[in-house]
Amino acid sequence: MHITTRLESHMNEADDFGRHIATSMLVDMSEMSDRDNKRRYSDELADRERLVGELRQKMVDMEREIETLRTATENHDTQMDTKQNEIQTLGATIDERKDQIAAKECKIQALMTTINEREDQVIVIKDLRETIARVRTEMTRKDTKIQRLQEAIDNHQDEMTVKEDAINRLHEAAQEQMALVTLRDGQIKELQETVRQEVTDRANQPSPAQGVSIGALLPSSSRVEERQATPSALQINATVSTSSSQRTELQREPVMGNIPSSVPQALDDSILGCSNADIGKTY
DSSP, X not given: OHHHHHXXXXXXXXXHHHHHHHHHTTSOGGGOOOHHHHHHHHHHHHHHHHHHHXXXXXXXXXXXXXXXXXXXXXXXXXXXXXXXXXXXXXXXXXXXHHHHHHHHHHHHHHHHHHHHXXXXXXXXXXXXXXXXXXXXXXXHHHHHHHHHHHHHHHHHHHHHHXXXXXXXXXXXHHHHHHHHHHHHHHHXXXXXXXXXXXXXXXXXXXXXXXXXXXXXXXOOHHHHHHHHTOGGGTOEEEEEEOTTSOEEEEEEOOOOSXXXXXXXXXXXXXXXXXXXXXXHHHO
């Protein structure tokens, strides 16, 4: 039960992490021109890759725990086989004792015939009868003990079957989680490649002529108001389904001027394909 809870926790963490990455990657990369923002975004990408690695390590640890449980189950089965052999040996011994008792009973019958002729041997016969009664009582007690042991073995075998089913389910869940982590890792790499390509394309666009002021390149206030008045062109709505069947509405408002600090932004100069010196020459 403890392992199942931990596995579900790891699966929820992986789902939350994937949703966070999918939401963060919807940022308009054209607005990311500040060096500090690029560096912070690069650091956050590194943190996300580290989190993916930690999730993979947790899945490996879970596989090891499952293997340990399987080994313990096999060892316990071996012990139960040994006990079963001991019970069979004890049963054979009881059968031998029963044969001995049958032989003794025959002797008693012979003695009873002799007692009819020799009344002076009555005391001996009485002792023999008491001995037989004690042996029968002992055999009855041992038979009861054997029955209880057999019932305990049957109950334990049922428990082992239930545990094996639980282990199989945990193993299947772990494999599904590993596949999910691998899929999300591929999605992250694909999004990173898309971002790099977009930034490279924007960096290769013709730069403004030297000496032109930055204010002349910015849109006029009327254009800004016009762009702000049409949020449907930039607004993104995404509905993400969680493991607990709750639904959360994620929305990104239009971005103008500075990018909101709530959106992770960072790409280093190697991704942008330009340096501070190039930026200085352009403007």
